[in-house]
Amino acid sequence: MSNQDDGAEDRSNGEIKDTVLGSLIGYQLKRAYMQIQPHAQAALAEDSLRVVSFSCLSIIVDNPGIAQSELATALQMERSNLVIVIDELEERDLINRNKVPTDRRRYALTATLRGRHLRDRAAERVSRVEAEIVDRLNEDDRARLMSVLEKVRDRLAS
Amino acid sequence: MSNQDDGAEDRSNGEIKDTVLGSLIGYQLKRAYMQIQPHAQAALAEDSLRVVSFSCLSIIVDNPGIAQSELATALQMERSNLVIVIDELEERDLINRNKVPTDRRRYALTATLRGRHLRDRAAERVSRVEAEIVDRLNEDDRARLMSVLEKVRDRLAS
DNA sequence: TATTGTTATACTCTATAACTATA
């Protein structure tokens, strides 16, 4: 048998082919997110915030009076899983649970001054980190991002 | 006090503002992924495949002879968490663990004919589902996707 | 000494069911 293409690809250079997987938008989105997420996480950790805490705080800052249910819907998470996050933000004096006279079942969530300032600072940090990461992406990673950009844009051309 | 903007935004229409959060690439990527993932998951479930099983199978099909460590690196997961996935693919006769004479520590993973066919069919299914979803995105979701496209493209303009 | 595959385990995230108090 000759050295022609018999399906056993040459991987002696250590490169892994993911042609089929890489053609899927979901895979590319996940990969792109996985590049960014740890850095965003690290940036938020400087303010002792998790990604979910920051997301909640940010939505509360921009939507004063929002209820926990509404917040859960906005972030596409279960309201049961939101409770301890809100607890923590409240304990850190970043937000308040305000009683609503017209509906005593719900809380009106509002950010404190401290919460608003922390949100702004944290958002600034994450923005900076994201910009740095995208700038430092290597050839493969850039290709990945461009790939998902193109695919989604093609499908959106309507 | 008048009815002017005092920071308490009007949310009577039920719309939630996420201006700051929405300006972050990571958030947009995650949101976009969360739109696609459940549908891809459902499509793969028709072949009793999880996303991780399909990803592994797909990489093995395209890289015959790959080792578990290499596969773990390619998919950015721990090799310890890969073991049961590979076990399952092997039990379903979709791949083989082949002994490598020159290095008896590693296995050379190869897909069976059945595995290659299943991968092709599953990939086709996911592609179709992804296309449908992107087509059916509502105004908000499209705006989200365009947002991340623009942001990343701006940063990549080099 | 370092690496591959493996096991066990812990930790986080997410999902579900059920409860209470209100509407």
Add this chain to the structure above:
DNA sequence: TATAGTTATAGAGTATAACAATA
């Protein structure tokens, strides 16, 4: 009867440490 917040719990997914076999 339905909804908001809450609790408890189960299930994924992911991360870490340690081990045997081999390099």
